[in-house]
Amino acid sequence: MNSTAGNEDWQACFQELAPKLLLYARQWTTSAADAEDVVQMAFVRWWQRNPGGDRAHVPLLYAAVKTIALDLHKSATRRAKREAASDFALPSEDAPYFDPPVEDRESARLLERAVLDLPPEQREVVTLRIWGGLTYAEIAQATGETTNTVASRYRYALNNLHRVLEPHREDLGAAPAPAPVVA
Amino acid sequence: MNDANVEHLLRSLRPAAPSAELTQRVERDLKLAALFRDAAPASVTAKPKRTVWQSHLTWAAIGAAAAVLVMSVMPARPGLPTGSELTNQSQTTEAPLTDRILPVSSSREWVDVEDGGISFATPDSPQRQMRVHSLERHQWIDPRDGAEYTVEVPKVESVVLPVKYQ
Numbered sequence: 001m002n003s004t005a006g007n008e009d010w011q012a013c014f015q016e017l018a019p020k021l022l023l024y025a026r027q028w029t030t031s032a033a034d035a036e037d038v039v040q041m042a043f044v045r046w047w048q049r050n051p052g053g054d055r056a057h058v059p060l061l062y063a064a065v066k067t068i069a070l071d072l073h074k075s076a077t078r079r080a081k082r083e084a085a086s087d088f089a090l091p092s093e094d095a096p097y098f099d100p101p102v103e104d105r106e107s108a109r110l111l112e113r114a115v116l117d118l119p120p121e122q123r124e125v126v127t128l129r130i131w132g133g134l135t136y137a138e139i140a141q142a143t144g145e146t147t148n149t150v151a152s153r154y155r156y157a158l159n160n161l162h163r164v165l166e167p168h169r170e171d172l173g174a175a176p177a178p179a180p181v182v183a
Numbered sequence: 184m185n186d187a188n189v190e191h192l193l194r195s196l197r198p199a200a201p202s203a204e205l206t207q208r209v210e211r212d213l214k215l216a217a218l219f220r221d222a223a224p225a226s227v228t229a230k231p232k233r234t235v236w237q238s239h240l241t242w243a244a245i246g247a248a249a250a251v252l253v254m255s256v257m258p259a260r261p262g263l264p265t266g267s268e269l270t271n272q273s274q275t276t277e278a279p280l281t282d283r284i285l286p287v288s289s290s291r292e293w294v295d296v297e298d299g300g301i302s303f304a305t306p307d308s309p310q311r312q313m314r315v316h317s318l319e320r321h322q323w324i325d326p327r328d329g330a331e332y333t334v335e336v337p338k339v340e341s342v343v344l345p346v347k348y349q
Contacts, residue, residue, distance in 0.1 A: 011210075014206060018200075019198035019199065019201065023199070036201055036202060036204075036205045039201065040205060040212065044209060047213060048213075048327075048328065096199055097198070098196040098198055099198070107192075108196055111193060126193070130190065131193075131194075158186045158189055161193075162184060165192070166184050
């Protein structure tokens with residue numbers, strides 16, 4: 001990486017990817033601060049190996065986030081057990097996962113809760129697909145699953161979300177989805 | 184509400200932005216990595232500060248050099264590559280690891296101390312024999328990919344301490 005010319009490159013890449021990576025990392029971390037630590041480590045490693053920020057390697061970045069987050073989670077779990085045994089407790093944190101517009105805060109909370117209640121493997125696929133913008137093949141690469149498995153999980157996740165959100169249709173103000181663009 | 188509606192609702196949510204501090208931390212790490220990478224050749228060839236434990240390594244290195252010298256003057260056995268052949272082969276491979284890694288730290292950890300009892304060098308000079316077990320730990324890092332190398336060397340040293348009776 002050219003240290004001067006590459007500086008703007010990584011910043012632009014990081015600004016785009018960081019919120020998505022942070023959301024993904026929070027699935028396995030107990031706090032937003034831990035998730036930021038994970039994203040920091042994963043991005044630095046990824047950028048060193050991939051100085052141009054080649055988008056074809058983005059699935060590997062998500063894979064790195066998951067690996068580091070799981071490692072951190074294991075050590076955090078061990079630490080929590082030790083601290084619980086010694087009358088100290090981990091501070092709980094409830095930082096929001098999303099930045100909702102003020103007027104839609106209730107709807108955002110409802111959606112966030114529905115996503116968080118999904119089984120972890122379904123939530124992972126939804127996160128990568130909806131907010132990560134990855135294709136099924138890229139999600140398969142990031143998670144180590146087959147494309148068919150990924151597609152099935154996404155389908156199950158949408159069904160679950162549909163079932164949970166349907167009673168709140170009025171609150172959510174569910175507008176018809178925009179018509180798909182036909183080339 | 185169909186699948187498209189659900190996806191549309193989900194996409195209306197924007198993932199929370201990271202803190203401004205995170206960008207600074209990433210920038211600091213990347214600059215540090217660039218510094219390591221740029222400084223790697225100079226640091227490896229720079230003469231390191233001599234410490235006590237290095238005297239042991241020096242002797243070990245002298246011994247290894249002597250062994251190589253003896254092997255090089257011995258007649259080559261048929262079917263085995265000679266020393267020069269081995270050298271030529273090694274030159275065609277990648278640069279040696281020591282040219283690519285940076286020393287990070289050297290530490291020494293005391294593991295155990297054995298009391299060997301009191302002996303007398305002369306009738307009026309008692310001394311206590313001690314055996315000190317320690318572990319030297321040397322670490323290097325490869326700035327290109329962040330790989331860490333750690334070498335642990337167990338050491339046993341005999342120490343003699345003069346004893347004074349009050």
